[in-house]
Amino acid sequence: MTAMPRAAGAVRRPIWTRWGLHAVLLLIMAIWLIPTLALLVNSFRPSAEVSSSGWWTAIVPPWDFTLANYEHVLARQGLGQAFINSLFITIPATVISVMVAAIAAYAFAWMDFPFRNVLFVIVVGLLVVPLQSTLIPVLRLLASTGIAGTYMAVWLAHTGYGLPFAVYLLRNYMGGLPKEVFESAAIDGANPMVAFFRLALPMSVPVLASLAIFQFLFIWNDLLVSLIYIGATNSEYLPLTVVVANLVNSLGGETHYLTAAAFITMALPLIVFLALQRYFVRGITGGAVKG
Amino acid sequence: MGQRNRGLRALLALGGAAVLVAAACGTGTPSGGTKVTVIGTWGGAEQEAFLAMVKPWEDKTGNTVAYTGTRDINAVLTTGVASGILPDLAGLPGPGQMVEWGKSGALKPLDSVLDIETYKSETSPAFVDLGTVDGKIVGVFIKSALKGLIWYNPNDYTAGAPATWDDVMSTSTGSAESLWCVGLESGAASGWPGTDWIEDFVLRQSGPEVYDAWVAGTHPWASPEIKAAFEGFGEVLDASYGGADTVVSTNFGDGGNPLFTDPPGCVFHHQASFITSFFKDQGGAADGDFDFFPMPDINPEYAGAFTGAGDLFGMFNDKPAARDLLKYLVTAEAQQIWVSIGGALSGNTKVTDYPDDVSKRSAEILGSAKIFRFDGGDLMPTALQSAFFGAMVEFAQDQSKLDEILAGLDEASTAARGG
Numbered sequence: 001m002t003a004m005p006r007a008a009g010a011v012r013r014p015i016w017t018r019w020g021l022h023a024v025l026l027l028i029m030a031i032w033l034i035p036t037l038a039l040l041v042n043s044f045r046p047s048a049e050v051s052s053s054g055w056w057t058a059i060v061p062p063w064d065f066t067l068a069n070y071e072h073v074l075a076r077q078g079l080g081q082a083f084i085n086s087l088f089i090t091i092p093a094t095v096i097s098v099m100v101a102a103i104a105a106y107a108f109a110w111m112d113f114p115f116r117n118v119l120f121v122i123v124v125g126l127l128v129v130p131l132q133s134t135l136i137p138v139l140r141l142l143a144s145t146g147i148a149g150t151y152m153a154v155w156l157a158h159t160g161y162g163l164p165f166a167v168y169l170l171r172n173y174m175g176g177l178p179k180e181v182f183e184s185a186a187i188d189g190a191n192p193m194v195a196f197f198r199l200a201l202p203m204s205v206p207v208l209a210s211l212a213i214f215q216f217l218f219i220w221n222d223l224l225v226s227l228i229y230i231g232a233t234n235s236e237y238l239p240l241t242v243v244v245a246n247l248v249n250s251l252g253g254e255t256h257y258l259t260a261a262a263f264i265t266m267a268l269p270l271i272v273f274l275a276l277q278r279y280f281v282r283g284i285t286g287g288a289v290k291g
Numbered sequence: 292m293g294q295r296n297r298g299l300r301a302l303l304a305l306g307g308a309a310v311l312v313a314a315a316c317g318t319g320t321p322s323g324g325t326k327v328t329v330i331g332t333w334g335g336a337e338q339e340a341f342l343a344m345v346k347p348w349e350d351k352t353g354n355t356v357a358y359t360g361t362r363d364i365n366a367v368l369t370t371g372v373a374s375g376i377l378p379d380l381a382g383l384p385g386p387g388q389m390v391e392w393g394k395s396g397a398l399k400p401l402d403s404v405l406d407i408e409t410y411k412s413e414t415s416p417a418f419v420d421l422g423t424v425d426g427k428i429v430g431v432f433i434k435s436a437l438k439g440l441i442w443y444n445p446n447d448y449t450a451g452a453p454a455t456w457d458d459v460m461s462t463s464t465g466s467a468e469s470l471w472c473v474g475l476e477s478g479a480a481s482g483w484p485g486t487d488w489i490e491d492f493v494l495r496q497s498g499p500e501v502y503d504a505w506v507a508g509t510h511p512w513a514s515p516e517i518k519a520a521f522e523g524f525g526e527v528l529d530a531s532y533g534g535a536d537t538v539v540s541t542n543f544g545d546g547g548n549p550l551f552t553d554p555p556g557c558v559f560h561h562q563a564s565f566i567t568s569f570f571k572d573q574g575g576a577a578d579g580d581f582d583f584f585p586m587p588d589i590n591p592e593y594a595g596a597f598t599g600a601g602d603l604f605g606m607f608n609d610k611p612a613a614r615d616l617l618k619y620l621v622t623a624e625a626q627q628i629w630v631s632i633g634g635a636l637s638g639n640t641k642v643t644d645y646p647d648d649v650s651k652r653s654a655e656i657l658g659s660a661k662i663f664r665f666d667g668g669d670l671m672p673t674a675l676q677s678a679f680f681g682a683m684v685e686f687a688q689d690q691s692k693l694d695e696i697l698a699g700l701d702e703a704s705t706a707a708r709g710g
Binding site for chain 2: 047048050052135136139140142143148149223224227228231232233234235236238242245246247248249250251252253254256257
């Protein structure tokens, strides 16, 4: 991959322009990182100090750091189980929604059927429906099918909530794939199934990966959907977000544990993001400019 | 391409495997006994205390308690009532919601569940009344809190409990910067500590009848009695640490922290019995650095009047194990466990063994109060309660707008009660 002709885009700029660009980028990165840094610093500070002085006072001597917050959070009963629950919820829900969206996007992009555009507009239009307004009807539906309170309920719910955006993103990317490829495949006798699995899917890997990152992060960080569809009946299936939020007591005390818990929660998404990041930028811009 | 796809394929395979494993596990239930699902707002140390409280019951019966703690309990129960997917037992967001669900039949009557005679003899009448809808008990109290306590630092203030409210207000600030510390910030519920102040003033100045009528919406906000309560709080605000900006921007949990600085920022802080954990966690105070006296009587006619609050608990699914658990939770034996861990007063008057002096004295006051009223804001319709919270912030910022604020609350009251 490194052998890709990167030089093609690299018109030599004067050295000071590049340095200036890098300086600006570094500055913006630093500003972006400050809240996370504050969180990290505070997660190692005793609670009395967190509430009495700013995090920046802690980075100069005398240092007063502690691991107590992490110890408390990690020793908390059910945190490990909640981490696994989060994986059980997130991974299947991500896979299902990406698969369904890919198939739908292919159909919208390359298959001819009546009302194709109208249906596409309706699907994308669902983006504006606020998730909260669907809670009661969806929960009723889940109750009537008997799957309320199970993982299946949350997978289906997340798939549904994710599909409008997923279909929109994939449809635009797949629509930008070269027409000639599908035409020649059709001439060679490939049916739509073959064209989808052998052509469209492999060519869409970058956008599939970036969609997977989006979905993964969205579902991993979700609290409300899991809480509503699982919480009332099966507390042992609840994900990390619910357990972490409940480190705080009903009066809003004990917030100092949240900083440590936040870092534990962030660990996996960070790994996923770093592992898939090379797809990320290409996937986002992939469908934007053709040619 | 092929090289690169391997990672992605592995990820997809992993996902597929997880689907299968999770589907296989998804139908499993904990072995042995019945699972009783409970949902409440308790988190952190409270959650641990509750689980410790139900542990003996689990050991005895072999049943398990599956507890979900969330402060979004309103969302869970509202969607639950609408769809029928409900926990067996639940902490209730407030008395208003309880009445609604009690009338609709979502909450099951507890008269046949509890031993009514024992329950009534062990519970303060105010709490029994609060849990009663249409003559049937639907809500019980697991724990309670006493409001209207005035906290001070015994290292700085040594004069003991003042006899009258005027004595409190004319206390010399000594080395402290101001007389009072007030913190009203609390996210979306900002202003609620101010509502406690108003309730304490209304009850002590104008008595329980005005208080009840005011809470029920039959006594107007723009009346001399309620106005006097706001003015009483206004005097406190005038003598508060840091002025209006500090008051509205300081979190209620940090509100009392200036008691423990050197030199102290203030002499007194008004808050309910739960605040001690904040003093210790966030104010850097140790045991012995704080003490309290109850807010003194204002009108001698209504001596010994107190406000308080409690956590209501109700039953949504009538099944034997849930009945058994609820029966256990109201006993002194069960409530003693939470009380011993700390941070709570019992709802059961038979519980007397308190772990520290502060909670012991709070419990005694709660038990011996001549006039006891539940937190008024919690009894009002939710929309009016929110308006009440907001009004306190507005009032703290600009007291000259009092008439306008009270008129606005009267409108909010009419609107919230469907008038």
